[in-house]
Amino acid sequence: MSIGAVRARLADAGDLDSVLPVLCSARADSPLGPQFIAPEVAALDSQLAAWFEMPESRLVIAECDGATVGMALVQLVQPGLLCDVPYAQIEALYVDAEHRRRGVGRALLYQSAVEAARHGAERMITAPLTGARSEQRFLAGLGFLPAGARRVVETASVLRRLELSGTPSRERRPRGLEELIARRRRSRGLPETPARGMELTALLERSQAESRSRQVKRAVQTRRPDSSSTTAIS
Incomplete structure (x- = not known):
């Protein structure tokens, strides 16, 4: 899809190097920050290549004047134990800061929706990558509705709290x-x-x-x- 000078399309293996800078910016803007993300990952290129090779993965990129300025990481998910319909999970929808408010996000989302429909995905699911209000409004304006909420905790903290209160398997009886x-x-x-x-x-x-x-x-x-x-x- 093209909007003005912006063009969104499915990436191929030759586009991965141009996606890396955008991916690094997306990692830096993520609210998860240091909880999940190291400042630098030497193997990020190989990780991206491995993700790209998975059959259910779709990498959508947006280009402006020949440069990659945005990306969408899409996973096509088949029905399973917790879902009865196929859906498209947009793991990340990100536009470079200098190219926002130019239709790049809309072009990325349109191409992602085309891929979802092409593979029979009845729903599209995503979580705002940056958590910014502008991103929330953008998704809401296109019909995305809230569905649940995520919580995060350190594994060591959970273990410590459970050990202090007794292990889950501990036999319990009424105090009386x-x-x-x-x-x-x-x-x-x-x-x-x-x-x-x-x-x-x-x-x-x-x-x-x-x-x-x-x-x-x-x-x-x-x-x-x-x-x-x-x-x-x-």
Whole structure:
């Protein structure tokens, strides 16, 4: 697609070198920043080449006066466990800062939509790469709606928090039940360590049986004589 002096098309292997500077700028503008991105990656060219060779990958580039000024990294995703329809995942839609507001983004998105339709993708999904309000407005103006939200955390932080609160597989019981068991064990002179398995089950059954027994005894002791069985004294 061409808009004025801007032309968007599918890239070929010979375009990868010209895409690298745009890709580096996109990495620098990403809000993920140092959380995911190193300042320099010596193997970025080989990583781009490997991504380009994947069958589901589509690299769309925008050119202006013979220079690459924008790109769209598109993944064509087939139906799977979490989705029943094919869709196009736009991993990045980026325009060089000096060439924005000239229709470059629209040209990139149009060519990406053509590829999505060509391969039967019923939906297009993307996340604003820079997080800028202008990018949000651009996507909203073309009909993109919010769908979920991403969250990020350090793996070490998750592990630390889980270890402090107990591992997910740790057996948990209601606090009231644990206190009842502890009291019963203390009254019998047993260690306060919570019983396990069959021992715990037996302890609970004995506790319930004793409670029922006390209730029966109390009822017998407080029961009034049956009037039909009393003898009248004249």
